[in-house]
Amino acid sequence: MLDTTFDALPTDGALRRHAMERSGEGQAGSRRTGTVGFRPLYRQVYDTLLKRLADAVWQPGQILPSEGQLAAELGVSQGTVRKALDALTADSLLVRRQGRGTFVADHDDKQSVFRFLKLRPDGDGTGMPTSRVTGIAEAAASADERGRLDLVRSARVVRIERVRAVDAKLCVVETISVAAGLFPGIAQIELPNTLYSLYATRYGITIATANERLKAVALGPREAELLQVPAGTPALEIDRVAIDLEERPVEWRLSTCLTQDIHYLSVLR
Amino acid sequence: MLDTTFDALPTDGALRRHAMERSGEGQAGSRRTGTVGFRPLYRQVYDTLLKRLADAVWQPGQILPSEGQLAAELGVSQGTVRKALDALTADSLLVRRQGRGTFVADHDDKQSVFRFLKLRPDGDGTGMPTSRVTGIAEAAASADERGRLDLVRSARVVRIERVRAVDAKLCVVETISVAAGLFPGIAQIELPNTLYSLYATRYGITIATANERLKAVALGPREAELLQVPAGTPALEIDRVAIDLEERPVEWRLSTCLTQDIHYLSVLR
DNA sequence: GAGTGGTCTAGACCACAGA
DNA sequence: CTGTGGTCTAGACCACTCA
Numbered sequence: 001m002l003d004t005t006f007d008a009l010p011t012d013g014a015l016r017r018h019a020m021e022r023s024g025e026g027q028a029g030s031r032r033t034g035t036v037g038f039r040p041l042y043r044q045v046y047d048t049l050l051k052r053l054a055d056a057v058w059q060p061g062q063i064l065p066s067e068g069q070l071a072a073e074l075g076v077s078q079g080t081v082r083k084a085l086d087a088l089t090a091d092s093l094l095v096r097r098q099g100r101g102t103f104v105a106d107h108d109d110k111q112s113v114f115r116f117l118k119l120r121p122d123g124d125g126t127g128m129p130t131s132r133v134t135g136i137a138e139a140a141a142s143a144d145e146r147g148r149l150d151l152v153r154s155a156r157v158v159r160i161e162r163v164r165a166v167d168a169k170l171c172v173v174e175t176i177s178v179a180a181g182l183f184p185g186i187a188q189i190e191l192p193n194t195l196y197s198l199y200a201t202r203y204g205i206t207i208a209t210a211n212e213r214l215k216a217v218a219l220g221p222r223e224a225e226l227l228q229v230p231a232g233t234p235a236l237e238i239d240r241v242a243i244d245l246e247e248r249p250v251e252w253r254l255s256t257c258l259t260q261d262i263h264y265l266s267v268l269r
Numbered sequence: 270m271l272d273t274t275f276d277a278l279p280t281d282g283a284l285r286r287h288a289m290e291r292s293g294e295g296q297a298g299s300r301r302t303g304t305v306g307f308r309p310l311y312r313q314v315y316d317t318l319l320k321r322l323a324d325a326v327w328q329p330g331q332i333l334p335s336e337g338q339l340a341a342e343l344g345v346s347q348g349t350v351r352k353a354l355d356a357l358t359a360d361s362l363l364v365r366r367q368g369r370g371t372f373v374a375d376h377d378d379k380q381s382v383f384r385f386l387k388l389r390p391d392g393d394g395t396g397m398p399t400s401r402v403t404g405i406a407e408a409a410a411s412a413d414e415r416g417r418l419d420l421v422r423s424a425r426v427v428r429i430e431r432v433r434a435v436d437a438k439l440c441v442v443e444t445i446s447v448a449a450g451l452f453p454g455i456a457q458i459e460l461p462n463t464l465y466s467l468y469a470t471r472y473g474i475t476i477a478t479a480n481e482r483l484k485a486v487a488l489g490p491r492e493a494e495l496l497q498v499p500a501g502t503p504a505l506e507i508d509r510v511a512i513d514l515e516e517r518p519v520e521w522r523l524s525t526c527l528t529q530d531i532h533y534l535s536v537l538r
Numbered sequence: 539g540a541g542t543g544g545t546c547t548a549g550a551c552c553a554c555a556g557a
Numbered sequence: 558c559t560g561t562g563g564t565c566t567a568g569a570c571c572a573c574t575c576a
Contacts, residue, residue, distance in 0.1 A: 038553070040564060066542060077566045082543085092538060098543045099573030116537050212535040215528035216485040216503040234485040234503035239532075259484035263508075266481040266535055268385050269361065307572070309545060335561060346547045351562085367562045368554030545571070552564070 041076055045084035048074065053093055053104065054245045056204045060197075061106040064094070091208065093245075107207075108197040116196065116210055116242070119257060120265045125167035127262075131193045134173075134226065135161040138180055138187055145177045148241050148252040156180040158187050163226055166262050173226045174255035182250060196242075199250070206245045213239040214264065223256045236264060310345055314353035317343065322362055322373065323514045325473050329466075330375040333363070360477065362514075376476075377466045385465065385479055385511075388526060389534045394436035396531075400462045403442075403495065404430040407449055407456055414446045417510050417521040425449040427456050432495055433524075435531050442495045443524035451519060465511075468519070475514045482508040483533065492525050505533060 049070075058064060067085065071078040085102055088094045092115065095103045107115065113129070120127050141155045149157070157177045164172035176195070178186065183203055192198050199205040217237045224231040235256050242251040257264070318339075327333060336354065340347040354371055357363045361384065364372045376384065382398070389396050410424045418426070426446045433441035445464070447455065452472055461467050468474040486506045493500040504525050511520040526533070 042564075068542090079567085080565060083564085085543095096543065097574085099541080099575080101542060101574095118535070118537070208538075210537040212537065214483060214505065214533040214535065216505040216526075217528075218503050234487050236483065236485040236505070257485075259486075264483040264535075266387070266483065266533075268387070268479040268481065269477075311545075337561090348548085349546060352545085354562095365562065366555085368556080368560080370555095370561060540574105540576090542574080543572090545569100547569080548567090550564100550566080553562090555559105555561080557559085 042080045042083040042087070045074060045076060045081055046087050049084060049088060050093070050245060053088075054204075054206065058104045060104045060108070060200060062104050063100075064102045064104070066101065093206075093208070107200065108194060113194060116207070116240075118212075118264050118266065119166055119172070119262050121167050121169075121262050123261075127166055129164055129166050129193065130168070131162050131164045131191075133160060133162045133191055135159075136187050136191075141177075141179075145252060149177065149179055149249050151179060158183060160191065162191075169261055170227060171258040171260075171262055172255055173223045174253055177252045178250065195251075205250055207242045207250070208245050208247075210240050210242040215239070217256070219256065227256075227258055229258065233258065235259070238264070311349045311352040311356070314343060314345060314350060315356050318353060318357060319362070319514060322357075323473075323475065327373045329373045329377070329469060331373050332369075333371045333373070335370065362475075362477070376469065377463065382463060385476070387481075387534050388435055388441070388531050390436050390438075390531050392530075396435055398433050398435050398462065399437070400431050400433045400460075402429060402431045402460055404428075405456050405460075410446075410448075414521060418446065418448055418518050420448060427452060429460065431460075438530055439496060440527040440529075440531055441524055442492050443522055446521045447519065464520075474519055476511045476519070477514050477516075479509050479511040484508070486525070488525065496525075496527055498527065502527065504528070507533070 052058060064070070064085075065073070067078050067081050070085075071081045074081065085094060085096065089096050089102075093105055095105050097103065106112065114127070117129060119129075136158065138156055138158050141149070141151050141157045145151065145157050146153065146155060149155075151157070156179075158180050160176040160178075162174060162176070163170060164174065166172070180186075182205065183199070186198075186203075189198070189202075196207045199207060215237045217235055219227070219229065219231055219233045219235045221231045223235070224233060236259050238253075238255040238257065240251075240253040240255070241249045242253070244250045321327060333339070333354075334342070336347050336350050339354075340350045343350065354363060354365065358365050358371075362374055364374050366372065375381065383396070386398060388398075405427065407425055407427050410418070410420050410426045414420065414426050415422065415424060418424075420426070425448075427449050429445040429447075431443060431445070432439060433443065435441070449455075451474065452468070455467075455472075458467075458471075465476045468476060484506045486504055488496070488498065488500055488502045488504045490500045492504070493502060505528050507522075507524040507526065509520075509522040509524070510518050511522070513519045
């Protein structure tokens with residue numbers, strides 16, 4: 001009932017009124033789902049705005065309407081909009097700047113490069129990464145790829161192999177797999193250093209989170225050759241699955257990293 | 270001025286009034302520090318409550334006064350107290366339970382064990398860790414220890430060496446260094462599996478964050494012997510500095526982990 | 539000076555837990 | 558039934574940015 005009201009009236013803008021109406025709707029919802037059917041208003045605002053971001057209604061870097069305008073459009077109070085905007089900001093999807101406005105997070109800028117890159121130089125360097133693609137091909141998805149990316153048996157993937165340097169120091173070789181259906185033509189594009197901004201701008205796929213599993217391994221012969229060190233050298237293996245705004249696993253990335261001059265930084269709170 | 274007012278009137282409870290008085294004080298503050306001297310009220314409430322937690326005024330697991338009581342005591346509105354409590358909750362220092370109250374986070378319970386332990390079994394297991402101390406001694410701080418723990422040249426440390434198992438599978442050997450002065454008598458105590466709850470209950474030191482630097486290394490002979498694998502086996506080295514509520518580095522921990530059956534889990538947002 | 543986000547208040551009602 | 562945290566509103570003022 002709550003969601004119906006919400007979805008059924010997108011054109012007139014009002015999510016739903018508070019107070020009396022809300023009370024009635026809340027009880028109806030409770031009857032339907034026990035007592036767990038309650039979804040706060042700001043959560044619905046969050047979802048609305050999230051959908052607009054996922055649908056690229058607003059482009060990265062672009063300014064959003066002010067809190068007051070959004071509140072009026074959605075038929076809720078400014079405080080409720082604020083709570084939703086704060087939540088989206090906490091999820092790194094928006095950036096708020098006092099006195100200026102609220103903007104769609106631009107994951108192309110310098111500070112955002114490191115959101116998903118935890119490799120840092122041991123010493124002082126900036127840690128800026130560079131990349132060189134060493135291979136790219138389309139193929140039938142392997143069992144591993146189907147498992148990581150939640151693909152059907154007949155699915156095809158594009159595999160990208162590249163080497164990366166941090167502060168001009170060669171130290172990473174990685175294989176990236178994405179579903180061919182989600183990223184049409186990606187094998188024919190000149191790939192940028194930061195793939196996730198390409199996903200966002202060209203394919204409308206925004207990476208929201210990533211799960212990384214780290215292990216220590218001995219370098220195999222191919223990786224050793226690419227990194228120009230002896231086979232068997234200990235290396236850090238990072239197995240990453242990147243998740244988009246709609247909670248789909250959209251990229252699997254297996255990176256093998258030399259850690260002589262760099263380390264993986266993890267901050268626990 | 271802001272802080273003076275705040276610190277000078279702890280007994281009458283009022284932080285400071287809003288509106289007119291605040292405006293005047295704010296301007297005075299601005300004159301002193303340019304325009305950056307502004308500290309929001311809820312931030313001061315946060316600091317007050319944080320200090321009480323650091324001073325162990327409230328014990329772990331204990332219930333705090335209700336929002337209304339705290340608001341009345343501190344002379345601010347309930348909404349301001351709420352904002353401070355929410356921030357403390359986000360920092361994992363409090364736990365809020367609707368209908369029951371706000372509690373001091375108890376980092377002894379099962380879910381909190383994993384806040385600072387990112388090693389997980391590859392398969393299904395619970396991942397519960399166990400420990401066995403293999404050595405403990407007091408000594409003069411090494412250069413590394415002085416650097417990590419910010420100690421003076423003459424400082425002494427207590428070093429704890431132990432091996433750990435995850436799901437009964439031996440996989441970690443680690444050396445823990447703490448300043449002897451901060452943890453008097455710790456070398457004579459029967460050490461629990463979860464050291465951080467000991468730090469909190471016996472020494473009033475609450476670990477708030479930890480910075481971990483990960484590298485892949487080849488096992489040295491001593492570690493290899495303790496872990497019963499060949500020397501040279503690739504292993505994950507975790508170099509952790511734990512920071513307490515007052516932002517002091519209080520523990521340095523160097524762990525060497527076999528990753529045949531476990532991995533290090535890192536969630537990026 | 540106008541417009542934006544940030545803070546603070548006061549008061550209402552809702553969901554939840556427990557006596 | 559009472560008390561707690563959770564949500565929502567309305568309105569005020571503050572700090573910041575920029576034309």
